[in-house]
Amino acid sequence: MAQLWGGRFTKETDRLVYNFNASITFDRKLYRQDIRGSLAHVKMLAKQGILTQEEGSRIEEGLKGILEDVENGTLPITEEYEDIHSFVEANLIDRIGDVGKKLHTGRSRNDQVALDMKLYVRDEIGELDGLLKKLLTTIEKIMEENLHTYMPGFTHLQKAQPLTLAHHLGAYFEMFRRDRGRMHDIYERMNYCPLGAGALAGTTYPLDREYTASLLDFYGATRNSMDSVSDRDYVIELLAALSTVMMHLSRFCEEIIVWNTNEYRFVEIDDAYSTGSSIMPQKKNPDIAELVRGKTGRVYGALMSLLTTMKGLPLAYNKDMQEDKEPAFDAIDTVKGCLALFEGMLSTMKFRKDVMEASAKNGFTNATDAADYLVGKGVPFRDAHGIIGRLVLLCIEKNCSLDALPLEEYQKLCPVFEKDIYEAISMKTCVEKRMTLGAPGAEAMKPVLEEYRAYLEK
Numbered sequence: 001m002a003q004l005w006g007g008r009f010t011k012e013t014d015r016l017v018y019n020f021n022a023s024i025t026f027d028r029k030l031y032r033q034d035i036r037g038s039l040a041h042v043k044m045l046a047k048q049g050i051l052t053q054e055e056g057s058r059i060e061e062g063l064k065g066i067l068e069d070v071e072n073g074t075l076p077i078t079e080e081y082e083d084i085h086s087f088v089e090a091n092l093i094d095r096i097g098d099v100g101k102k103l104h105t106g107r108s109r110n111d112q113v114a115l116d117m118k119l120y121v122r123d124e125i126g127e128l129d130g131l132l133k134k135l136l137t138t139i140e141k142i143m144e145e146n147l148h149t150y151m152p153g154f155t156h157l158q159k160a161q162p163l164t165l166a167h168h169l170g171a172y173f174e175m176f177r178r179d180r181g182r183m184h185d186i187y188e189r190m191n192y193c194p195l196g197a198g199a200l201a202g203t204t205y206p207l208d209r210e211y212t213a214s215l216l217d218f219y220g221a222t223r224n225s226m227d228s229v230s231d232r233d234y235v236i237e238l239l240a241a242l243s244t245v246m247m248h249l250s251r252f253c254e255e256i257i258v259w260n261t262n263e264y265r266f267v268e269i270d271d272a273y274s275t276g277s278s279i280m281p282q283k284k285n286p287d288i289a290e291l292v293r294g295k296t297g298r299v300y301g302a303l304m305s306l307l308t309t310m311k312g313l314p315l316a317y318n319k320d321m322q323e324d325k326e327p328a329f330d331a332i333d334t335v336k337g338c339l340a341l342f343e344g345m346l347s348t349m350k351f352r353k354d355v356m357e358a359s360a361k362n363g364f365t366n367a368t369d370a371a372d373y374l375v376g377k378g379v380p381f382r383d384a385h386g387i388i389g390r391l392v393l394l395c396i397e398k399n400c401s402l403d404a405l406p407l408e409e410y411q412k413l414c415p416v417f418e419k420d421i422y423e424a425i426s427m428k429t430c431v432e433k434r435m436t437l438g439a440p441g442a443e444a445m446k447p448v449l450e451e452y453r454a455y456l457e458k
């Protein structure tokens, strides 16, 4: 049992208590951030004359040695230490002797862990942003290739109006672009350094907090020491943003699972991203899409877990807050894995353009356009809606599409129909005439794609 305290105790900590209290099994993940924070702290202490330059350099060297040895595997982070902070400090003292005991001057584990967690979240936001950008790049590429790939658009999972694959995927581009925006917003709000807040009330040493903050690439130092050690808003914000990413991925997965069925056959997931069945030889299952959909639950769980942990905590630091780490680490790793795998699945997936187009043609997706045709000839929309409804019923009886219904049948119900109805309700017309900004017509989509490309190049 290696711990940083004990002077005022007369008994050893109970073994079970020690284990229950310890966080090394999971906060070892923070070793890089912990050392980086200590390096900045010690540099500031030396600049302020709180340590001599000589002491500062020896501590700095010791810390760099620890980092190197952990990275190259010669110094394993073992469970005999209470937490990552104790591990680093104990090793430092082993290495450089008593001068190592000066590292923690003007610092508490409370502001130290607040800093470590901020540095970690900040690093991960960068990685998550990169993965989101990669996914957006893949989506944009598929969009470029499918400006004229017709497919049915759905409401209530019932065929509604025809659109294009590019347009359908564009909806996901918007979602993941907003997700990136959320990453950016969180970064902007959280990027202030808590180090120097001490246990809760600052310190009497003449620290230069703004200097430490600048060494660690923060915009500045935080303004209230109690909030600095007890703020976990940025973790909650990240978990909320990650929950939204998972919700988007999950919806996309659900569509892919449906599109990949024998009944739809809109897409075929690549063999490399599918799995088989142990009993049914014919099976090729969309397990990756299902697992991504399934993992959404644990990310939502992490958000609920931390919100509940923080609820009702009095100021300032409370040990409850150690419970921020496992759910946050798990959620971040889960989302990173899901984004990478989903992107791989999407970029290797085959889209069956012929099947999509045929499906768009046989579900009366052009009924609105047929009604609009009558409106163009002076029939009030509500009457037109009724007339086309009756024509659809007739087609269902005759088992044919509106395109295949003879002109006499049209004219029996409404004499204003002429030969040009067929042109007016063709797939091409239905889609390409939708040219309002944000609509699926290729002419409307081209400037939008241009904007997407410019955004990705930024």
Ligand code: ARG
Pocket: 023, 027, 083, 109, 110, 113, 317, 319, 321, 322, 323
């Ligand atoms: N392991 C602790 C955490 O993650 C570090 C801070 C400990 N501070 C304390 N006063 N016990 O929150």
